[in-house]
Amino acid sequence: MKKTLLVTGGAGFIGANFVHYWLKKNTHDRVIVLDALTYAGNKASLDSVADNSNFEFVHGDICDTPLVETLLSEKSIDTIVHFAAESHVDRSITGPDAFIETNIIGTYSLLKAAKKIWIDVPKASGRDPLEHRFHHVSTDEVYGTLSATDPAFTEETAYAPNSPYSASKAASDHLVRAYHHTYGLAVTTSNCSNNYGPYHFPEKLIPLIITNILNDKPLPIYGDGQQIRDWLYVEDHARGIELVLKKGRIGENYNIGGNNEWANIDIVNVVCQLMNQAFQNDHELAVKYSKASKAIETKAQELITYVTDRPGHDRRYAIDATKTNNELGYVPVESFETGIVKTVNWYLTNDQWWHSILDGSYRK
Template identity: 65%
Template sequence: MARLLVTGGAGFIGSNFVRFWRERHRADELLVLDAMTYAGNAASLDGVEGINLVEGDIRDGNLVGSLLRERNIDTIVHFAAESHVDRSILGPDAFIDTNIVGTHELLKQAKAFWLDQGSGRDHRFHHVSTDEVYGTLGGEDPAFSETTAYAPNSPYAASKAASDHLVRAYHHTYGLAVTTSNCSNNYGPYQFPEKLIPLFIINALHGRSLPIYGDGMQIRDWLYVEDHCRGIELVLERGKIGECYNIGGGAELANVEVIDTLCRSIDALFADVPALAERFPDAPAARGQDTSQLKTYVTDRPGHDRRYAIDERKIRSELGYVPSREFESWFDHTMRWYVENETWWSAVLDGSYRNWVAANYASR
């Protein structure tokens, strides 16, 4: 039986991981630590049995240290991060504090408990990172591999790159048993509506514009969140200590392709479920019109990376990972989840932030 501390476990990927792990590892103990900032939501863990949720900050070393000792934690899965690029451009301080200082505090407390006290017990510190640390690619460039040089282009990406380096350093300097995974763009249930897919679904349902940065041809690899969780599981169970693994979804698409898929899916759903027109009367689809009429093109954001792509041959060959969720069908599954769970996303959006989200494009 393992005892896991999942940081950021009330956020998007973290809550999906907690659900995934509880379903597949019922005997394990799960402790969630989340600061419950705007993107953390206890409702994302509703119905998950046998977990403990602690509201607290990873920068609070006394709290982290006491949790490790009192719960006898042997595995940390570290999701907690500020992760919205646009917000990092407007206010980078929070990203430095959480992603760098917070990760360092976790590492210090893990070292103190697992190494300095001489317990000698098996342990693992798994750090969840992003493909954005590698920078941007040209159209013909090879995909990011684990040996690609870091070249972050936003404050968010730079803060994650710094945290990756700290995790590596604590392994090589102190012998902490660490692994790191760098993932591509995630999509799926429980994603806070500042990111492209949930934001645009909600905008479309309310007849709001779908603002597209620049020409909309920025390319991302799209990864269904459950595939990501499965990749992390493989790294925890079979990954080599000190190694990094890229986890991708095998769906390299331009932003405008994703948005077109979204528009088609919403139009089809309204045609299949006429009652939606009463719930969302402002949606073009409620009047039999094309959702695509909401698309507008706006000035590109500063430093917008052109293309991300994941070379996942390492995790495939060493650990047997294969993404199993094809984009278009699982995008449709995701879209239907948001339509069916209006109560969840309405509750997580307060009035002021709702207005900000509605007015801004939030693609990574």
């Protein structure tokens, strides 16, 4: 059956990759992106689908409930995939207000609009509620932190968020659950591990390391660099969400992970090695990226700089995706070895995209 999706935050990193994936795999469906284009939203990330007749972009805020209601009604939207969120932990520590506004109030706004258009309005007219799905994209950070020997997070792990970011996402998860149990809204939630891949905003670890190497800038490592994360290639995340939408049980949570735990310092060293190899194998890169003196010398690791750890830094996250695998058949396609090579090559090739972010011109 043909679907019409509203993808919130679709100009952000994961949202844009999901839009690309969905339009490629589900060619008859319509996709409408709603994005406020805050600092991490970049409309250029959607340029490759801009001419697709099944794609539409709407510049707007998820906190604008009347706008969301109008879109749901006038566009006959039956599925919301909710990515829109403030997501950078450092920013949540220095400025938590935006995280409360977007992640909690914004999610509440969407839920209110969905309930009204999909359930309340039809019932007031004596009709059955419309067929619908509200899928909420969350994070493994809501579960807190793990020691080196703790088992990975499952869907039954108690919530224990440690940063304003993760606390705001936990609150939004609970609101989604409540709207299902109280009002009958057809919801699903997925909790993912750290994503990486194309269109990743350069303040996050992997793109920061790549772009700093290309500009011969220090590679900042928090504390001892032994914080462990499970890394998930972004298209595998999109594939997992597709499975949840098509096969997932209403009201359920599904963990989506990469089965791929790495310490931060090891990630940085791998990226440095790949950048060294790239410059060694392609001498034209030295012309294109003339500032990258350490990579040109195949000594990118010399840029590594240890800095003071951030407050309350969680030590380890790890996802157990057994439920998602058993119920939905989810298995990551990319290994880290293949995914990180694709990611490095994408940044080396798409310098115009990330240069526009670093110089601020993408906002003009």
